[in-house]
Amino acid sequence: MTEYALILVSTILVNNFVLVKFLGLCPFLGVSRKLETAMGMASATTFVLTLSAVLSWVVNTYLLAPLQLEYLQTLTFILVIAVVVQLTEMIVHKTSPLLYKVLGIYLPLITTNCAVLGVALLNIQQEHNFIQTFLYGFGASLGFSLVLILFAAMRERIMVADVPTPFKGASIALITTGLMSMAFMGFAGLIKG
Amino acid sequence: MLAAILALAILAIIFGLLLGYGAIKFKVEGDPVVDQIDAILPQTQCGQCTFAGCRPYAEAIAKGEADINQCPPGGETVILALADLLGRDPKPLNAEHGTHGEKTVVIIDEQVCIGCTLCIQACPVDAILGAAKHMHTVIKSECTGCNLCIPPCPVDCIHIVPVGTTLQTWTWPSPRDEHVHSA
Numbered sequence: 001m002t003e004y005a006l007i008l009v010s011t012i013l014v015n016n017f018v019l020v021k022f023l024g025l026c027p028f029l030g031v032s033r034k035l036e037t038a039m040g041m042a043s044a045t046t047f048v049l050t051l052s053a054v055l056s057w058v059v060n061t062y063l064l065a066p067l068q069l070e071y072l073q074t075l076t077f078i079l080v081i082a083v084v085v086q087l088t089e090m091i092v093h094k095t096s097p098l099l100y101k102v103l104g105i106y107l108p109l110i111t112t113n114c115a116v117l118g119v120a121l122l123n124i125q126q127e128h129n130f131i132q133t134f135l136y137g138f139g140a141s142l143g144f145s146l147v148l149i150l151f152a153a154m155r156e157r158i159m160v161a162d163v164p165t166p167f168k169g170a171s172i173a174l175i176t177t178g179l180m181s182m183a184f185m186g187f188a189g190l191i192k193g
Numbered sequence: 194m195l196a197a198i199l200a201l202a203i204l205a206i207i208f209g210l211l212l213g214y215g216a217i218k219f220k221v222e223g224d225p226v227v228d229q230i231d232a233i234l235p236q237t238q239c240g241q242c243t244f245a246g247c248r249p250y251a252e253a254i255a256k257g258e259a260d261i262n263q264c265p266p267g268g269e270t271v272i273l274a275l276a277d278l279l280g281r282d283p284k285p286l287n288a289e290h291g292t293h294g295e296k297t298v299v300i301i302d303e304q305v306c307i308g309c310t311l312c313i314q315a316c317p318v319d320a321i322l323g324a325a326k327h328m329h330t331v332i333k334s335e336c337t338g339c340n341l342c343i344p345p346c347p348v349d350c351i352h353i354v355p356v357g358t359t360l361q362t363w364t365w366p367s368p369r370d371e372h373v374h375s376a
Binding site: 059063064067069072075076079080083086087090091093094097 | 196197200201204205208211212215216219220221
């Protein structure tokens with residue numbers, strides 16, 4: 001049980017995919033301008049990330065490993081991710097046309113969110129079992145959601161702040177990311193190893 | 194090698210079927226009636242029906258918020274076609290919105306044009322070509338004859354001209370039009 005809790009804490013805080021491993025920075029900067037879109041993106045990514053991590057593990061364990069086709073992992077996982085993203089897009093389009101409109105191009109671009117592929121590949125590398133895989137993917141997406149929403153909230157404040165002209169726009173966003181990343185390094189001592 | 198190809202192909206087929214099923218299950222239905230009404234309207238985007246363009250008018254008709262006799266450029270032909278499509282009784286064109294006339298286009302008197310770009314902003318179909326402080330001109334084949342460019346012109350250099358029948362544009366009168374005129 002502690003092991004599972006450790007995986008969650010580790011992926012959410014200590015090894016946060018965005019701020020510590022620097023994966024998935026594109027949507028992190030792209031959709032963090034408004035809190036509402038950030039929340040929509042966070043939930044869509046959570047769904048995609050968890051589902052694709054689990055599916056990738058299943059495909060790897062029951063198809064690639066028995067046939068000794070591990071060298072096809074990257075290709076196959078990209079296929080799995082693309083399918084899950086397409087499915088998510090259809091569901092979002094049907095259930096919430098407004099969110100679909102707001103997320104726009106960033107919804108299909110979850111496919112190229114490297115955190116998604118990263119989680120799928122790391123799961124195999126670290127030889128996780130099914131439950132560990134699920135928790136690792138879910139934790140990673142929770143970590144992504146956490147920093148995305150925190151960052152969006154900060155950017156909304158920065159929008160109305162008096163930022164010096166040279167720092168306006170993307171520069172202040174990147175500086176803020178850097179500061180957040182340093183803050184998250186403070187969690188490094190939380191878990192050993 | 195063969196195993197790899199087979200495995201990937203089977204996987205791709207399974208995913209393809211899954212997506213195909215999803216596409217049917219989560220199909221988003223646009224309102225097909227709006228498309229049909231929009232296809233009948235003349236697409237002049239003139240706004241004489243009080244809506245911003247033909248598409249919004251089509252949506253309003255579909256919702257029952259607008260009547261079918263508000264389109265002067267379309268005239269009787271459009272009203273009859275709409276009445277036929279929607280199963281309503283045809284009625285004469287509402288004179289409040291304008292009268293149906295011969296198809297016209299506008300021309301810009303290029304000697305007088307001061308290049309203010311106001312007419313470019315007014316044109317709903319981007320049929321006016323020009324830049325600030327340069328002479329403007331109308332692309333005749335794109336002009337729908339909506340006359341929306343005339344009120345903004347500060348020097349009144351835009352004139353309405355009828356599109357006369359030339360050897361290139363003459364066609365046999367369509368039986369449908371004859372039916373309309375005799376009706």
